[in-house]
Amino acid sequence: KNQVEQSPQSLIILEGKNCTLQCNYTVSPFSNLRWYKQDTGRGPVSLTIMTFSENTKSNGRYTATLDADTKQSSLHITASQLSDSASYICVVSDRGSTLGRLYFGRGTQLTVWP
């Protein structure tokens, strides 16, 4: 069964600290993996997209890594800010064709305290 599991479910950190969010998936065949940020009451916004051949992708203070062999991805946030408080969602695509679909994780709820 194709699944996307994220951990931790929730996380509280102090402003300025770093953190790492995890995503494990069983989706096969793998096409690409995306990290989205969803602010409360808003729609998700894409942060990074990685294909099978990519190990890391950065977007400002966000750095995503991918290990396609172990089917794991992480999202590292550096020097956290209050505005980083949001849900971070891992999304995996199983193929790049019209038959493919997206598998969504439940997200990690990150809270940054001053």
Place this chain on the structure above:
Amino acid sequence: EADIYQTPRYLVIGTGKKITLECSQTMGHDKMYWYQQDPGMELHLIHYSYGVNSTEKGDLSSESTVSRIRTEHFPLTLESARPSHTSQYLCASSEGSSGWEVTDTQYFGPGTRLTVL
């Protein structure tokens, strides 16, 4: 900021009422989607469209219906709302020509939070 809009943002309505959730995008994207999301849970695809006059059901069965008469507009209708329909509904669009290619990034609207009493 993506140019995709949803109205209303919040809707509280009684059981049995007919409702239409509006979604429009000004990016000229052919593909549009409707997702349902409950608090703390993953997004579930309920409808999608590849273009005008194209509509397909998603992975999660839904009593709602959609239409795609114009490229920019993808409304969702519930003929008779029930408390079980209480949820957040997210509309999205993408420019990819097929499937879920790397370039097929979805842009989401702000969502409509529906409460059926």
